[in-house]
Amino acid sequence: MKKNNLFKFICLTPVIVYAILLILLPLVYILFLSFCESDSYGGIIYHFTLSNYFTIFDITYVKIFLKSSLIALSSTFLCILISYPFSIFLRDKSEKTRNLMIKLVMVPFLTNSLIRTYGWIVLLRKTGIINSALINLNIIDHPLNLMYNNLGIVIGMTYTLLPFMILPVSSAVFKIDQSLIEAARDLGAGPISIFRKIIVPETISGVFNGSLMVFIPAIGYFFIADILGGGKAMIIGNLIKNQFLTARNWPLGSAISIFLIIVTFGLVQIYKKLGGKLDDLGGM
Amino acid sequence: MKKVIVLMIVIFLLSGCSSGSSYKGVVNVLNWTSYIPDNVIKDFEDEYNIKVNYGTYSSNEELLAKISSSKEGTYDVIFPSDYMVELLISKGLLQKIDKNKLSNSVNVDRTFLNQTYDMSNDYSLPFLSTIVVMAVNRNHLKDNISSYNDLLNEKYKNNIVLIDDQRIIIGMALLAKGYDMNDTNIYHLDEAKEWLLDLKDNVKAYDSDSPKTFFITEEADIGIMWHAEAEIAKEENPNIEIIYPSEGHAISTDNYTIVKGAKNINNAYLFINYLMRKEVALKITEEYPYISPLKITQKSKVSVDHVFSKGFYVKNIGLDIKNYDKLWADIK
Numbered sequence: 001m002k003k004n005n006l007f008k009f010i011c012l013t014p015v016i017v018y019a020i021l022l023i024l025l026p027l028v029y030i031l032f033l034s035f036c037e038s039d040s041y042g043g044i045i046y047h048f049t050l051s052n053y054f055t056i057f058d059i060t061y062v063k064i065f066l067k068s069s070l071i072a073l074s075s076t077f078l079c080i081l082i083s084y085p086f087s088i089f090l091r092d093k094s095e096k097t098r099n100l101m102i103k104l105v106m107v108p109f110l111t112n113s114l115i116r117t118y119g120w121i122v123l124l125r126k127t128g129i130i131n132s133a134l135i136n137l138n139i140i141d142h143p144l145n146l147m148y149n150n151l152g153i154v155i156g157m158t159y160t161l162l163p164f165m166i167l168p169v170s171s172a173v174f175k176i177d178q179s180l181i182e183a184a185r186d187l188g189a190g191p192i193s194i195f196r197k198i199i200v201p202e203t204i205s206g207v208f209n210g211s212l213m214v215f216i217p218a219i220g221y222f223f224i225a226d227i228l229g230g231g232k233a234m235i236i237g238n239l240i241k242n243q244f245l246t247a248r249n250w251p252l253g254s255a256i257s258i259f260l261i262i263v264t265f266g267l268v269q270i271y272k273k274l275g276g277k278l279d280d281l282g283g284m
Numbered sequence: 285m286k287k288v289i290v291l292m293i294v295i296f297l298l299s300g301c302s303s304g305s306s307y308k309g310v311v312n313v314l315n316w317t318s319y320i321p322d323n324v325i326k327d328f329e330d331e332y333n334i335k336v337n338y339g340t341y342s343s344n345e346e347l348l349a350k351i352s353s354s355k356e357g358t359y360d361v362i363f364p365s366d367y368m369v370e371l372l373i374s375k376g377l378l379q380k381i382d383k384n385k386l387s388n389s390v391n392v393d394r395t396f397l398n399q400t401y402d403m404s405n406d407y408s409l410p411f412l413s414t415i416v417v418m419a420v421n422r423n424h425l426k427d428n429i430s431s432y433n434d435l436l437n438e439k440y441k442n443n444i445v446l447i448d449d450q451r452i453i454i455g456m457a458l459l460a461k462g463y464d465m466n467d468t469n470i471y472h473l474d475e476a477k478e479w480l481l482d483l484k485d486n487v488k489a490y491d492s493d494s495p496k497t498f499f500i501t502e503e504a505d506i507g508i509m510w511h512a513e514a515e516i517a518k519e520e521n522p523n524i525e526i527i528y529p530s531e532g533h534a535i536s537t538d539n540y541t542i543v544k545g546a547k548n549i550n551n552a553y554l555f556i557n558y559l560m561r562k563e564v565a566l567k568i569t570e571e572y573p574y575i576s577p578l579k580i581t582q583k584s585k586v587s588v589d590h591v592f593s594k595g596f597y598v599k600n601i602g603l604d605i606k607n608y609d610k611l612w613a614d615i616k
Contacts, residue, residue, distance in 0.1 A: 039603075040600075040602035040603045040605075042345075042348070058610070060610055060613050060614050061613065064613060125501060125503055126501075126502070126503050127501055127502060127503070145442065148442075148488050148489045148503075226448075230487075230488060230489025230490060230491065231448045231489055231490030231491060231616075232487060232489060232490060232616060233616060234612075234613055234616035238616075239613060242450075242609060242612070242613075243609075245343060245345045245346075246345065246449075246450055246451075246609070247605055247606065247608075247609035248345065248605065249605075249606065249609065
C-alpha cells in the first residue's frame with residue numbers, strides 16, 4: 001500500500017510541478033497584472049486600480065466581444081451541423097469503418113494548424129481553386145468573396161475545431177441504444193421525429209461538451225482571423241495580442257484575459273446545471 | 285557492438301566541440317528576420333575568425349521584451365528602429381557608441397544622421413531605412429493616383445491592401461486630413477477615424493507579413509506597403525507602379541546599437557564596422573532592396589532627398605497610444 005503511494009507520488013510530481021510552474025503561476029501573475037496601471041513606455045506601475053476592468057465595458061470593446069461571440073457561435077453551429085449527419089451515418093457501419101473514419105478526421109490535425117490555415121488561402125482566394133472551378137463550370141460570372149471577410153474566418157474556425165465537435169457527438173450517437181430507435185420505428189416515428197425525440201435528447205450533453213470546446217478557442221484564435229479574415233475583423237484574441245504587443249498595455253490585456261476565463265467558467269457552470277459531467281469535458 | 289556505438293557517440297560529440305572552438309571570439313547579434321544575407325555573415329566569420337551568434341525578432345516590441353527580460357551581457361549588437369532607439373535609451377538599455385572605433389562611419393550620408401530619436405547619434409548609427417509607398421497594378425488601374433485621398437474612390441471597393449500597423453495606417457489618415465502623422469489631438473484623431481471608416485469598404489485586407497503576395501496573385505490592385513516590399517513585388521510583376529503619396533510618408537530607420545553590459549564590445553565594433561563597408565552594404569541591398577544610409581549607388585529607386593523632405597518618423601506618444609489603440613479597434 002505504502003509502496004503504491006510512493007509510486008503515485010513519483011508519477012504525479014512532474015505533472016504537479018508542470019501545472020504549478022507553467023499554468024498556475026502565469027495565471028496568478030496575469031491576475032495580479034490586471035489590477036496594475038501601465039506607464040507610457042509599456043512598463044507596469046504597481047498601483048492598484050480597477051480601471052482596466054471598467055475599460056472592458058467601453059462600447060468599442062463590447063462590440064468586439066459581440067462580434068467575436070457571433071463568429072464563434074456560427075462556427076459552433078456549423079460544427080454541430082456537420083457532426084450529426086457524419087455520426088449518424090457512421091452509427092450503422094462496422095467498428096472497423098468507424099475507427100477508420102474517425103482516424104481520417106484526426107490525421108490532418110497532426111499537421112501544424114498555421115500551415116493548414118495557409119492551405120485554405122489556395123482554395124478560397126479570388127483566383128483560387130474553388131472560384132476557378134465555379135467560373136469554368138459557368139456556375140458564376142465573378143469570383144465569390146470567400147475570404148478576407150467574416151465568412152473566411154468562420155470557415156477557418158469550423159475546419160480547425162471540427163474534431164472537437166465530432167469526437168464527443170459521435171461517441172454520444174454511437175452509445176444510443178439501438179432498441180430505442182427500433183421501438184420508435186415500430187411505433188411509427190419517421191426519421192425526423194426519431195432525430196428530434198431520441199437522438200437529440202440522448203446526445204445533448206455530447207453536443208454541449210463539443211460546443212464548449214469549439215466556442216472557447218473560436219473567440220481566441222487570432223491567427224485565423226488574421227490570415228483568412230485579412231486582419232479586418234478584430235476578435236478578442238487579436239485584442240489581447242495587441243495589448244501585449246503594439247499598445248504595450250499589459251494590464252488591460254491581462255484584464256481581458258481574466259474576463260475571458262470568467263466567461264469560460266460561467267459556460268462550464270451552465271453545462272453542469274444542464275446535467276453535464278465535468279469528466280466528459282476532459283475525458284474524451 | 286555496444287562499444288562501437290559508444291565510440292561513435294564520443295566521436296560525434298567531439299567533432300561537435302572542435303568545430304565550435306576554432307573561433308577566437310564571438311559576437312551575439314539580434315536582428316530582424318530576412319535582413320542580412322547568410323553569406324555576408326559567413327564572410328565576416330571567415331575574415332575575422334569571430335563566430336556570429338545570430339538571433340532574430342520580428343517586431344520592435346519583441347526586441348524590447350527580449351532585451352529587458354534577459355541577463356545583461358546576453359546580447360551585444362541589436363538593430364532597433366527609430367522610436368525604439370529612443371525608448372531603449374530612456375530605459376538605459378544601450379551604451380554610447382565610440383565612433384573612433386568605426387572607421388567606416390565616414391561612409392554614412394550625413395542626411396541620415398542627427399535624427400530626432402537620437403539627436404547627436406551618441407547611441408546609434410543608421411543601418412537601413414525604408415519608407416511607406418503606394419503600389420498600383422497598372423494592368424488593371426489606369427487612373428491618376430497621387431494622394432491618400434484618391435484611395436477613397438468607390439471604384440476601388442475591396443481592392444486595397446494595407447500594412448497591419450496601427451501607427452502607420454492611422455498616421456496615413458492623419459496625413460490625408462492634413463495633420464501631423466504623430467498627432468494626438470482627439471478631435472484630429474476623430475477625423476482620422478471617420479476617414480478610415482470611409483476607406484473601410486475599399487480595404488481587402490491588412491497584412492504586414494507579405495502584402496506583395498496580394499499583387500502577385502492579383503488579389504488587390506492598390507497597396508500601402510513598405511518600399512522594399514513594393515520593389516520586390518515589382519520584380520515579380522513589372523506592371524506595378526510605385527507612387528510616393530503627395531502628403532508625405534512614414535520613414536523607418538533601423539540602427540546599429542550596442543546593448544549595455546555587452547561582453548564582446550570589440551567584436552561588436554568589428555561587426556558594425558564590417559557592415560558599414562560600401563561593398564557589404566551593396567551585397568545586402570542587392571538582396572533586400574532597402575535604402576542604405578551609406579554613400580553607395582542604391583538599388584532602391586527612391587531619392588534620399590525625397591525620403592527625408594516628405595518623411596515622418598513614428599514617435600513615442602506616451603499614454604496617448606491608448607487612444608490610437610481604441611481607434612484601431614473601432615475601425616476593425
